[in-house]
Amino acid sequence: MKKRTFFVMLILFLILLNSMLLIVSVIILNDKLSTARDKCLAEHYVIATSLIGGMQALEQRGNNVEECMDQLMSGYSRYLKGKGSYLAVSFSGEWIYESASIMSKENLDFPPEMDYRQERIVYMDNETVPVLCVYGSFPAPWQEYGLMYVGSLEDVVLSWRHTKNILFFMGAVMMLVMAFFLFQFLNIIFRPLRQISSASTKIAKGNYEIRLLVQGKDEIASVAHNFNLMARQVETQIQHLQEIAEQKQQFIDNFSHELRIPLTAIYGYAEYIQKAPISEEERYECTQFIMSECTRLQKMAYQLLDIALLREDELEKGDCMVAELFEQSEKVMHVKAAEKKINLSYNKSQNLLIRGDKEQLLIVLNNLIDNAIKASWPEGEICVSAYLEEAGVVVEVEDHGIGMEPDQISHIKEAFYRVDKARSRAAGGAGLGLSICEKIMQLHHGKLTFNSEHGKGTKVRMHFPKDKKESFTGL
Amino acid sequence: MAEILIVEDELSINELIRRNLNLTGHHCTQAFDGLSAVNLLENGKFDLLVLDIMLPGMDGYQVFERSFGTPTIFLTAKSELNDKLKGLAMGADDYLTKPFQMLELSARVEAVLRRTKKVETEFTLGDMKCDFDRHQIFLKGTVIECTPKEYELLEVLIRNRNIALSREKLLDMVWGYDFDGGTRTVDVHIQRLRHKLHLENHIKTVYKLGYRLEV
Numbered sequence: 001m002k003k004r005t006f007f008v009m010l011i012l013f014l015i016l017l018n019s020m021l022l023i024v025s026v027i028i029l030n031d032k033l034s035t036a037r038d039k040c041l042a043e044h045y046v047i048a049t050s051l052i053g054g055m056q057a058l059e060q061r062g063n064n065v066e067e068c069m070d071q072l073m074s075g076y077s078r079y080l081k082g083k084g085s086y087l088a089v090s091f092s093g094e095w096i097y098e099s100a101s102i103m104s105k106e107n108l109d110f111p112p113e114m115d116y117r118q119e120r121i122v123y124m125d126n127e128t129v130p131v132l133c134v135y136g137s138f139p140a141p142w143q144e145y146g147l148m149y150v151g152s153l154e155d156v157v158l159s160w161r162h163t164k165n166i167l168f169f170m171g172a173v174m175m176l177v178m179a180f181f182l183f184q185f186l187n188i189i190f191r192p193l194r195q196i197s198s199a200s201t202k203i204a205k206g207n208y209e210i211r212l213l214v215q216g217k218d219e220i221a222s223v224a225h226n227f228n229l230m231a232r233q234v235e236t237q238i239q240h241l242q243e244i245a246e247q248k249q250q251f252i253d254n255f256s257h258e259l260r261i262p263l264t265a266i267y268g269y270a271e272y273i274q275k276a277p278i279s280e281e282e283r284y285e286c287t288q289f290i291m292s293e294c295t296r297l298q299k300m301a302y303q304l305l306d307i308a309l310l311r312e313d314e315l316e317k318g319d320c321m322v323a324e325l326f327e328q329s330e331k332v333m334h335v336k337a338a339e340k341k342i343n344l345s346y347n348k349s350q351n352l353l354i355r356g357d358k359e360q361l362l363i364v365l366n367n368l369i370d371n372a373i374k375a376s377w378p379e380g381e382i383c384v385s386a387y388l389e390e391a392g393v394v395v396e397v398e399d400h401g402i403g404m405e406p407d408q409i410s411h412i413k414e415a416f417y418r419v420d421k422a423r424s425r426a427a428g429g430a431g432l433g434l435s436i437c438e439k440i441m442q443l444h445h446g447k448l449t450f451n452s453e454h455g456k457g458t459k460v461r462m463h464f465p466k467d468k469k470e471s472f473t474g475l
Numbered sequence: 476m477a478e479i480l481i482v483e484d485e486l487s488i489n490e491l492i493r494r495n496l497n498l499t500g501h502h503c504t505q506a507f508d509g510l511s512a513v514n515l516l517e518n519g520k521f522d523l524l525v526l527d528i529m530l531p532g533m534d535g536y537q538v539f540e541r542s543f544g545t546p547t548i549f550l551t552a553k554s555e556l557n558d559k560l561k562g563l564a565m566g567a568d569d570y571l572t573k574p575f576q577m578l579e580l581s582a583r584v585e586a587v588l589r590r591t592k593k594v595e596t597e598f599t600l601g602d603m604k605c606d607f608d609r610h611q612i613f614l615k616g617t618v619i620e621c622t623p624k625e626y627e628l629l630e631v632l633i634r635n636r637n638i639a640l641s642r643e644k645l646l647d648m649v650w651g652y653d654f655d656g657g658t659r660t661v662d663v664h665i666q667r668l669r670h671k672l673h674l675e676n677h678i679k680t681v682y683k684l685g686y687r688l689e690v
Contacts, residue, residue, distance in 0.1 A: 257529070260552040264489040264574035271577050272491065274497050275639035275681075277689050286494075289487045 002190045006182060011180055021171050025164045026046055032156045037132060040085075044134040044149040047087065051147060052138055069097045075410055088148040192220040208235040247414075254416035258300060258431070262293035303432040305414070307439050315357040317444055320353040322386040322395065328362055329384070333369045340378050344369070347385035352393050354464050356444045364437045368397045368460050371433065375401030375458060392446075392466040400457040409450045413438045476595055477522035477588055480504045481539060483550065484530050488573070492525055492550075493582065498637035500595075500690070509533025509564045510667050513541050521545050523587060525571075528558065539565060548583055550575075577638055585634055590675040598633045600690060603672050606635060612672065619671055624649060628664050632688040633679065641685040661686075 021425060028255045054072050055065050065072075069089060076087055088098040192212075199210045212224040230412040254298045269286040274276070278286070326346040327407055337344035354361065364382075373384045404412070411417045416431040434448070441448050445465050452458035479501050483489040485615035487505070493503045504519070506512035509530045510688045516524075516538075524542055528535035528551040539547055539562075548569045549562040559570050568587045571580060588594045598605045604613040610626055621629075627649045632640070640648075650660070665686055669675045679687050 061611075184685075257552045260573045261485050261488065264552075265485070265491060267574050268488070268491040268495075268577070274684065275577060276494070276637055277687065282494075289490065295486060349632060444484070 003402040029160050030315045036156045036187050040132050040134050048147045058339040062277040072098050090146040092144050258416050261299045265293045320358045329365050343381045360440045364440050367433045367437050372399035393464045395462040398459045403456050404452040477501050479523045480521040481525045482506045483527040509538045515528050544585050636688045636690050639681040639684045639687040
């Protein structure tokens with residue numbers, strides 16, 4: 001693009017400049033020629049007049065004009081020879097005198113009867129120097145005579161050539177200067193384009209942080225601005241995709257790890273039973289391990305299916321009273337809490353309404369309470385409450401158990417993540433509970449937040465968005 | 476008979492390894508997390524450490540750094556080359572990925588113990604004594620004449636005692652992969668060993684599987 005512009009502009013300039021120079025040189029040449037012609041005519045006139053005077057004087061003295069012509073002309077010839085001009089005199093169509101023989105008269109075939117004073121520019125046959133011939137017959141009574149003045153145009157041509165050469169040399173210099181400035185100018189014009197091109201190459205190679213400097217308010221600047229917008233969009237998209245890919249990879253890594261343990265155990269115990277001499281007691285223990293590992297696999301498979309298959313359109317969303325939800329949860333959970341002598345209390349004083357699938361919400365709530373029971377010390381206290389916030393209804397499960405470190409909280413929603421590996425596995429968890437809760441909350445357009453202090457306890461909040469259709473949620 | 480420390484947080488797998496190693500006559504101590512493993516290592520001398528990499532609290536590599544140069548076999552669910560290389564680069568003796576087979580476990584344990592000279596040099600069962608260094612078998616103190624293959628077969632059975640070995644496996648381990656004869660060869664040699672060494676009650680035929688030296 002740049003090269004093309006450069007060459008097109010350069011060629012245009014070249015044509016223009018050269019045609020200008022051509023015209024100028026032609027004008028100069030014409031000008032010089034007309035000056036030279038005027039000069040020749042003037043010389044011819046002067047010489048012709050004085051020659052007539054001379055001839056009259058000769059005739060009065062009674063001399064033969066024709067015979068004395070050489071004498072008469074020699075003075076003029078000498079004078080003119082220094083200037084490179086020549087003279088010739090004709091009488092009745094015959095040349096009776098010529099100052100020098102360089103002219104071949106065949107070329108100067110003036111008709112002797114030519115009118116008085118006619119001129120013609122003639123290029124000599126074997127000479128490169130052009131000459132200007134002026135011929136004129138004399139006035140009566142000397143009309144038989146004619147004078148030819150041949151003026152050399154060498155000076156004119158040489159000086160014109162010189163001028164022309166200078167002109168074209170200057171033209172060439174100007175060309176170079178023009179080419180240089182044009183090149184610089186195009187460089188400046190095309191610099192943003194070049195930057196855009198190099199930036200897009202970098203982006204194509206995977207360097208998504210590249211941004212262009214936006215200068216001014218012209219078209220290029222708006223292109224750069226849009227380019228930056230595009231680059232930012234690409235970067236965020238790529239980051240998003242990378243995050244998703246990382247999450248997937250993490251999930252697969254975790255999953256394969258989780259899968260390997262029960263598989264190792266099942267295979268190992270089966271092989272052991274087959275190949276080792278075992279007692280009845282050992283047989284019981286080994287088969288027990290196989291069965292519990294199978295149960296674990298089964299549980300994991302079901303929970304994974306839950307996560308994968310749960311869709312929003314499968315939810316039976318309706319209005320559910322929080323108090324009702326609490327009552328149902330209490331029926332299931334107070335037994336579990338009682339096993340650890342934990343005081344599980346529900347605060348049902350505020351009557352709030354949530355729009356959602358009651359069964360699924362119960363799963364989330366029970367899961368959170370279950371986690372709270374696991375985290376609590378025996379004879380601890382768990383408080384379940386609900387309240388209204390600006391953004392919507394919040395259900396909170398608070399325990400005073402072991403709590404979590406901040407970096408544990410950041411991982412807690414990941415599939416297969418366990419805060420306390422050994423204990424959670426012993427309790428039969430696969431580390432998928434919160435993943436399911438998170439999924440269910442997402443389907444309700446809500447979210448889970450964790451607020452925990454190590455050694456002091458944890459607060460888990462289920463945030464539900466305000467129902468847009470019915471602005472009131474409290475009674 | 477070696478002292479082996481098993482560090483693995485999964486109860487079922489820890490138990491599995493213990494049972495397997497007990498079969499071949501090793502004495503095992505179990506640890507379920509990194510910290511208790513380090514404590515055990517500080518207070519006792521172990522011939523071999525079977526160490527899981529993913530442990531709660533302190534990971535396997537950290538335990539390994541505090542293991543006072545105890546020969547170690549890393550055990551992990553990770554099969555990526557990087558993890559293997561890291562373990563071996565740190566100076567681990569071997570590597571075992573889950574899921575593993577009994578014979579693989581016992582072979583690797585045996586190989587490491589042999590390298591570190593902790594392997595038993597003789598084995599006694601009733602009146603029979605087998606000297607692994609001199610490749611000789613004694614019955615009530617007198618040397619029993621036997622062919623090299625008979626000796627090798629007995630050694631394989633002793634090294635993998637209490638584990639049923641298939642005829643094919645025995646053929647591989649004693650005669651090598653390129654042996655052309657059929658599995659009948661194994662049966663014939665087993666019969667000869669039973670007869671010569673009075674091991675009729677110890678070398679058991681296991682239904683559909685092969686033979687097992689029970690101790």
